[in-house]
Ligand SMILES: CC(C)[C@H](C(=O)O)[C@@H](O)C(=O)O
């Protein structure tokens with residue numbers, strides 16, 4: 202029988218089917234961070250249960266971590282406590298732990314792929330919603346709650362109702378300065394933040410085939426922001442090349458066995474989806490959000506939609522604009538910007554720093570902008586130095602911080618002050634997300650770089666050298 206990619210991976214991990222209930226799924230890889238794991242470990246302790254497969258579990262510190270002076274003790278007492286708890290729990294259960302300063306440390310969704318933990322056909326969970334990122338490799342990856350983290354630590358299984366299948370197809374070629382982030386923000390603006398609720402999405406078509414692995418990760422990362430349980434892309438040569446030789450990836454004869462399986466991981470030509478959606482690459486321009494959810498995005502050259510043009514939720518819409526201190530019908534171009542944040546599990550990878558540096562090369566940071574450039578991991582940081590990107594950034598008046606989630610959610614020292622506008626490459630623009638009262642404009646690294654140089658919302662196409670576009 203023909204199957205979708207999602208069905209192939211899901212069905213091969215079902216340990217037991219419960220009548221009229223969820224499936225019990227085997228979980229290949231479990232990623233753990235300091236925020237959602239302490240209570241789960243405590244639960245195990247109280248019940249006297251060990252971690253079943255410590256070697257399928259990987260722990261990193263990312264959310265509560267400072268992005269300056271990581272060699273010094275963490276000042277915030279709550280953060281310090283969370284980090285200590287994770288280190289202690291990992292040591293007690295024999296789980297690899299990559300704490301602050303460790304060469305493999307970084308944001309959980311950046312380090313998984315980087316170290317070859319993320320592979321096609323795997324089931325991957327983490328107590329974190331953006332676990333969907335790992336779907337870029339053709340894995341089924343989704344976020345879970347703390348009680349489920351405990352369940353996975355104890356049994357390496359999870360109970361999950363099977364989501365429905367959606368396919369989003371985009372053919373054609375992306376225009377100049379249109380990045381994977383713009384593709385994702387475009388999809389969410391069209392589907393809304395609940396448009397894929399109850400579904401697991403497969404992205405297909407030329408646009409995703411032509412995308413780098415980093416770009417695919419950005420798109421899958423944002424799947425959760427349209428309500429999807431996760432998103433995935435069929436693995437291809439690019440995927441295999443990315444994984445080959447990474448530390449936790451299969452090697453030798455295991456590589457050949459893995460490849461034989463991975464090559465079967467695509468939706469069969471006559472596979473049936475519960476919902477299919479088609480968009481066209483030529484309709485997408487560099488995007489920016491104007492409101493307080495990731496679905497409130499427009500092409501950067503457009504104006505803020507009027508309340509009348511919104512389908513329902515006018516009161517929420519108006520409240521959102523009030524929070525942003527924006528008015529209906531205003532142009533986005535030219536809006537003043539106080540902060541620029543380049544980083545997060547959405548856009549904190551090397552390709553994002555390359556894109557940012559393309560625009561800032563040979564120019565100067567605007568005086569009115571505070572810029573926080575935060576690599577997603579130490580490996581990204583090392584690549585930024587090795588590729589000479591740091592020199593370009595420094596010459597333009599920027600500096601680099603140390604890896605972590607940083608201003609993506611302000612659970613650490615990096616908080617955007619109340620009332621200030623931040624062009625941010627992260628994934629959420631909810632009220633207070635980047636700090637109490639902070640106002641977030643989600644965008645790509647190119648749009649962020651253009652804002653950092655001009656001090657206002659600027660179309661990146663104006664600043665790109667034609668041959669670099
Ligand atoms: C802290 C964590 C539970 C949270 C998540 O699940 O996504 C965070 O990573 C976020 O991005 O809001």
Ligand code: SF4
Nearest residue numbers: 331545546606609610
């Ligand atoms: S970078 Fe942001 S979205 Fe990603 S895991 Fe950290 S807080 Fe969550």
